[in-house]
Amino acid sequence: MTYYLKAKTALVVTLMFSLFTIAQEKALPVFVNGEAQIVEAFSDASKYIRHDLWVETEFDTDGDGELDRMHVSVTRPDQTETENLKLPVIYITSPYFAGVAGDAPGTMWNVKHELGEIGEERFHPEVKRRGKRPIISNSHIRKWVPRGYIVVHSSSPGTGLSDGAPTIGGLNEELAPKAVIQWLTGKNKGFTERNGNEEVKAYWSTGKVGMTGTSYNGTLPLAAATTGVEGLEAIIPIAPNTSSYHYYRSNGLVRSPGGYLGEDIDVLYDFVHSGDEDKRAFNNKTVRDTELMNGMDRQTGDMNDFWYNRDYLPKMKNMNAALFMSHGFNDWNVMPEHSYRIYKKAKEMGLDTKIYYHQNGHGGPPPTSQMNKWFTKYLHGIDNGVENEENKAYIVREYDNRQEPTAYKDYPNPDAKDVTLNLTKGGNKAGGLTTSKGNKSKEKLTDDVSFTWKDLAKSETSQNRLLYVTAPLKEDLHISGVAKVTITLSSNKSAANLSTYLVSLPLKAGKNAKITENLITRSWADPKNYKSLTDEEDLKPGKFYTINFDLQPDDQIIKKGQQIGFMIFSSDPEFTLHPKAGTELNIKLDKTKLKLPVVGGKDAFEKAVN
Known part of the structure; x- marks a missing residue:
């Protein structure tokens, strides 16, 4: 009996070893x-x-x-x-x-x-x-x-x-x-x-x-x-x-x-x-x-x-x-x-x-x-x-x-909160972008598709865009999420393109400039769709309409010394249709706002710009 048990044990061990060897020889994921x-x-x-x-x-x-x-x-x-x-x-x-x-x-x-x-x-x-x-x-x-x-x-x-x-x-x-x-x-x-x-x-x-x-x-x-x-x-x-x-x-x-x-x-x-x-x-x-x-x-x-x-x-x-x-x-x-x-x-x-x-x-x-x-x-x-x-x-x-x-932890950054920014006059040169109360005045731009967004952002003065900027940042500012805009405008024509950009100023030049050093985010909209995306109506010249839409999602750290610029213009030569120049848009400053998702919220924004 003892011999039988020993023999059986030896057989089992041999079998297990053989199976192990075969398994080792077989190719398997590691x-x-x-x-x-x-x-x-x-x-x-x-x-x-x-x-x-x-x-x-x-x-x-x-x-x-x-x-x-x-x-x-x-x-x-x-x-x-x-x-x-x-x-x-x-x-x-x-x-x-x-x-x-x-x-x-x-x-x-x-x-x-x-x-x-x-x-x-x-x-x-x-x-x-x-x-x-x-x-x-x-x-x-x-x-x-x-x-x-x-x-x-x-x-x-x-x-x-x-x-x-x-x-x-x-x-x-x-x-x-x-x-x-x-x-x-x-x-x-x-x-x-x-x-x-x-x-x-x-x-x-x-x-x-x-x-x-x-x-x-x-x-x-x-x-x-x-x-x-x-x-x-x-x-x-x-x-x-x-x-x-x-x-x-x-x-x-x-x-x-x-x-x-x-x-x-x-x-x-x-x-x-x-x-x-x-x-x-x-x-x-x-x-x-x-x-x-x-x-x-x-x-x-x-x-x-x-x-x-x-x-x-x-x-x-x-x-x-x-x-x-x-x-x-x-x-x-x-x-x-x-x-x-x-x-x-x-x-x-x-x-x-x-x-x-x-x-x-x-x-x-x-x-x-x-x-x-x-x-x-x-x-x-x-x-x-x-x-x-x-x-x-x-x-x-x-x-x-x-x-x-x-x-x-997530995107958008869980610490990001919307900061509402208002506009102060001077947009044909550079108006203000601030948490303080905006102006009640109106400002005008004239459409001309021959100008690129960089042309418009670099111009010290332009009748073809409106630009509103923060004070120079005293420290880096982290943006994370979806910026939202509300724009109240009138047009002298029944239809108009609307382009909105967030830019980092001054624009860096040269072949080695990263796009994040110039462009923050952007979006485009049709004012005729101010009610909904499925229903549009011709604009009545001189009548003001309010349109709400999102800019593209972003997560970017704007460097100390830069200014955040909110730029509004009409036709974008890279993206929109190219109508003849001359469409005029009037913007109500006190009815136009930018909600910027800032990590740290309003406190972080105020600390960076004040």
């Missing part, structure tokens, strides 16, 4: 300090398994009578085949993978016309698709596959080898990634061919999916998340367009995205429409020339059902994915309000949230370490505590490395 580490066995790209397939959706947008199928590209470690290893997925979807249209003359809408007009018909470019197969980006493959993830790419509807039509924020752009995620979780069909019947399964997927991407590629993770699709655990949208209205309009005003003067939603459609050439005529007729043209309304710039249905904020009720938002405070293409409005709503819903802001322009992901921890928690299920961190906001300070953000 985690240190809550982050997935680069694993040597996952790092040989020559051994990656790469394959293409088509996932069936629930819609038909190209009118061929068949459900549209999305082209999907998979890149996974060979261990998912040789060792039956299952891994989570990082999924990127885009309308750009097959190329885009060029910037031919006349592609954009002509902005040189009076307000309320549409402008001359523009040129419609065609996308020349790159190669037989779209070129799929390798950047995420290099970053995530060695850390124990599978990377999946897909082309959006009507682009590359995907069926359908681009709708630029339409319903199919939510349902397309949803279908791919459902395939990754075993709840939808994928096929080896675009028109074939041979099915392919995602047997190598754990069913845990995360999404990320920048700009349009950052919009689509949010679009997918609003469907509430099971399996989408976490998203990291970078500079996402969360509302087509907020991208192409501003408080009722027709406004271009920065750097793309004259762009509108139909221009973007042409820019990305790289799908099947035989389907393009149908798509152009039904989507671009009918749905988009009938809905976009370049005459008024008002909100309507077309724009409302392309806003992801009202659709968030079904969202359950953890959200890590990323944006630049000086992104004047996809402006920072896009990320803030979604982050704010996600917090209200009780979702796990975090936000990263830097001081630069379009794009810019969070530090890799932070992204790694986010995906490690929600996709690998490692309890790294990222969701319980005290600090929810990470902001890169003005002169810091983007990889080294400063941690804050």
Whole structure:
């Protein structure tokens, strides 16, 4: 009996040792300090398994009578085949993978016309698709596959080898990634061919999916998340367009995205429409020339059902994915309000949230370490505590490395309070911006789109803008949040552009001047929409109207010695339509106010300026 027990014990020990050895030999993800580490066995790209397939959706947008199928590209470690290893997925979807249209003359809408007009018909470019197969980006493959993830790419509807039509924020752009995620979780069909019947399964997927991407590629993770699709655990949208209205309009005003003067939603459609050439005529007729043209309304710039249905904020009720938002405070293409409005709503819903802001322009992901921890928690299920961190906001300070953000409890800074600032006369030179009572006088500016905001801010005197400034700051002043303006004005014409800027004076010159040394934040509005975004009325010359709106969110430390300037002018050559010069705006100073979110509130402001 004793011999039997000893033999049995030896056998068990041997077996356990063998299993341990086998486990050691198998490639598995490795985690240190809550982050997935680069694993040597996952790092040989020559051994990656790469394959293409088509996932069936629930819609038909190209009118061929068949459900549209999305082209999907998979890149996974060979261990998912040789060792039956299952891994989570990082999924990127885009309308750009097959190329885009060029910037031919006349592609954009002509902005040189009076307000309320549409402008001359523009040129419609065609996308020349790159190669037989779209070129799929390798950047995420290099970053995530060695850390124990599978990377999946897909082309959006009507682009590359995907069926359908681009709708630029339409319903199919939510349902397309949803279908791919459902395939990754075993709840939808994928096929080896675009028109074939041979099915392919995602047997190598754990069913845990995360999404990320920048700009349009950052919009689509949010679009997918609003469907509430099971399996989408976490998203990291970078500079996402969360509302087509907020991208192409501003408080009722027709406004271009920065750097793309004259762009509108139909221009973007042409820019990305790289799908099947035989389907393009149908798509152009039904989507671009009918749905988009009938809905976009370049005459008024008002909100309507077309724009409302392309806003992801009202659709968030079904969202359950953890959200890590990323944006630049000086992104004047996809402006920072896009990320803030979604982050704010996600917090209200009780979702796990975090936000990263830097001081630069379009794009810019969070530090890799932070992204790694986010995906490690929600996709690998490692309890790294990222969701319980005290600090929810990470902001890169003005002169810091983007990889080294400063941690804050939240955004806006919880210590920020609105300080109401009033105007004192002298705006054609430099009036006052103060907490004291404002003047009851009126001041006038004359519109002239030939002047840039820098021209106007640098001018010692100008009839084309009104400028109100604080005293020079005796110490740094931290602004965090959304500044709000109330402007009471009259116009000598039935319509007018309205542009408002917060600037840091004097403007720094030279190639090395940072934008944060000159521009604080800005916004634009249509005085005709003083009642609401959905209802405008022509201005009666000489009659005063009061309009309230927000400037773009910001978090900035204005340096000692600078002055904060509140500048009001009319047409902005970089963003608005270009009417003929001569429109006159009169401003009532005592009925015009700026609410500035200052860390430390009124006491901090008074201390800095007195």
